[in-house]
Amino acid sequence: AQSVTQLDSHVSVSEGTPVLLRCNYSSSYSPSLFWYVQHPNKGLQLLLKYTSAATLVKGINGFEAEFKKSETSFHLTKPSAHMSDAAEYFCVVSGGTGTASKLTFGTGTRLQVTL
Template sequence: AQSVTQLDSHVSVSEGTPVLLRCNYSSSYSPSLFWYVQHPNKGLQLLLKYTSAATLVKGINGFEAEFKKSETSFHLTKPSAHMSDAAEYFCVVSPSGGSQGNLIFGKGTKLSVKP
């Protein structure tokens, strides 16, 4: 069975400092992995997606994630946090490519950005 584990339920950073949101996955075969962001009272927006083309994936708003098979990790990073990055971030796995199967969400990490 496929699953994702987000290691931190809450991360707090200061504006201008790096962001690291950790995610580990479990999959019996090469999965598709995603990061989605949800701002308060808003819908889910795709940040980036990994589908085995390249291990370092660049997304929107300066975010990127690196797929590490040996560590079964797909951590989300950003060099410098902005106040507008404060939101809930979900690491997501799709067992069958993202469009043909349902998505399995992690529990989410709430990112707070202090001025």
């Protein structure tokens, strides 16, 4: 069994300030973890993924996330928010391999960026 909890449904930051989107996971397997972004009326875009290599993962557009097994967390951060970062962000877990490797999504965090 696997699940993801996104701790904030809505986060608001000012442009130029840091972003922190929190995610905790649960998985019976050694998990792979992902962050996807979804802009309004657009498809899901992969930001970054963790698949048991380096625990600090760098993604696109300046985002990064750190896998912390002891805390079962995979929080997404960015040093300086940009207006174009406003979107819905999904933390996703995948456990198992081959036919068992399905994705389970969190409920999403809406990021608002203000001037």
